[in-house]
Amino acid sequence: MSVMGMSVNFSHIERELDRLLRSLRGTVFEPAAVTRAGSNVQTDLDQRTDDFLRRSLRSIADVPVMSEERPQEYFGRSGHCWIVDPIDGTLNAIAGTDDFAICVSLVDAASLRSLAGAVYLPKPDVLFKAAHRQGASCDQNALGPAQAGAWQQVKDRQKIVSFGVPKDGPAVARRMSDALRELYAKGWVTRQTGAASIDICRVANGSWSGFFEYGLMFWDFAAACLIAEEAGCSVHAVPSAPHEPDRMPLEYDLIVARTPEIMSEISTAIGLTNPASHE
Known part of the structure; x- marks a missing residue:
């Protein structure tokens, strides 16, 4: 399969997402400024993470980025794009709990199918990842289907x-x-x-x-x-x-x-x- 005319190994993209998100180890994930846009709570942590991902993801696959922080950058039904939630669980982060995550997925916009993706919980340093038809894992442990019964x-x-x-x-x-x-x-x-x-x-x-x-x-x-x-x-x-x-x-x-x-x-x-x- 190809992305923007380039042949792409989605397992390679999965590994690159692992490397990218693990590079955030040691980052202070504490929101310092909180604002509200309608019903949506926004923090400087969301924006900093979004900026980092926008700078970094294009080096993995140079395709458009659509993020929760910039929903006006609405994407059509052709080609591929990155779908990003820089902080899922913003209110949890504000409250000081560990239950928030950084979510990144490379998506085929025509089929709406995710091709490679990762969910990273920075506080406990836990990373879930998967590539289309290549399986899923949590850290280095494979995630498999439920057993019979x-x-x-x-x-x-x-x-x-x-x-x-x-x-x-x-x-x-x-x-x-x-x-x-x-x-x-x-x-x-x-x-x-x-x-x-x-x-x-x-x-x-x-x-x-x-x-x-x-x-x-x-x-x-x-x-x-x-x-x-x-x-x-x-x-x-x-x-x-x-x-x-x-x-x-x-x-x-x-x-x-x-x-x-x-x-x-x-x-x-x-x-x-x-x-x-x-x-």
């Missing part, structure tokens, strides 16, 4: 599903309430981390059985869902906001599940039925 084990032990709440929480409050009531009735226990990329990676490594969120932005899950898919998880993403046909849809309803059986039960409970595949 995994769904029965989940039912016998603990059914844990994590969920995210979009910035416009009131708009989906009733929908969330209905979904959670159905999940609790089926015996699920819920968790809420506040960073979708981390929750999705925890599905990939088997900590959680599933994750869902309504109205999730593409940069929040592009890298993490590649990692989950390469680890054998089921992913269902449906555009949830109007978009021009020649423009990349940015907002989705999303489910990630460790097994197809888990996907079926969660999708029925939360009202996203007949999932087939990542779009």
Whole structure:
């Protein structure tokens, strides 16, 4: 496969992302200035990380960069681009917790498929990464599909599903309430981390059985869902906001599940039925 006319090895890009993000070891990841743009909280940490990634990613693959920090740089449905969330979980970083991540993915804009991606948790120095059809790993440990009988084990032990709440929480409050009531009735226990990329990676490594969120932005899950898919998880993403046909849809309803059986039960409970595949 090629990017902008160049033959590209996506495993090589994955390794380069590992090297790039690990170079941030020792960086002080503490926000010093906090501002608000509408419902979105922004910090100098988000901007510094975004600037670093914009300078650095073009040396790996010289394609456009679309970032949460500059959503006006809206990308069409041709070629390739970097999809970046410089800090997923900004409020967690402001609060002083470790649950925030840097997310980077190289995406084919026509198919909306991530080709190589990484999710880096700088405080614990943990890096998840994957390349299309090349598998996924956490640090140096391979992430593989659930073993036979995994769904029965989940039912016998603990059914844990994590969920995210979009910035416009009131708009989906009733929908969330209905979904959670159905999940609790089926015996699920819920968790809420506040960073979708981390929750999705925890599905990939088997900590959680599933994750869902309504109205999730593409940069929040592009890298993490590649990692989950390469680890054998089921992913269902449906555009949830109007978009021009020649423009990349940015907002989705999303489910990630460790097994197809888990996907079926969660999708029925939360009202996203007949999932087939990542779009």
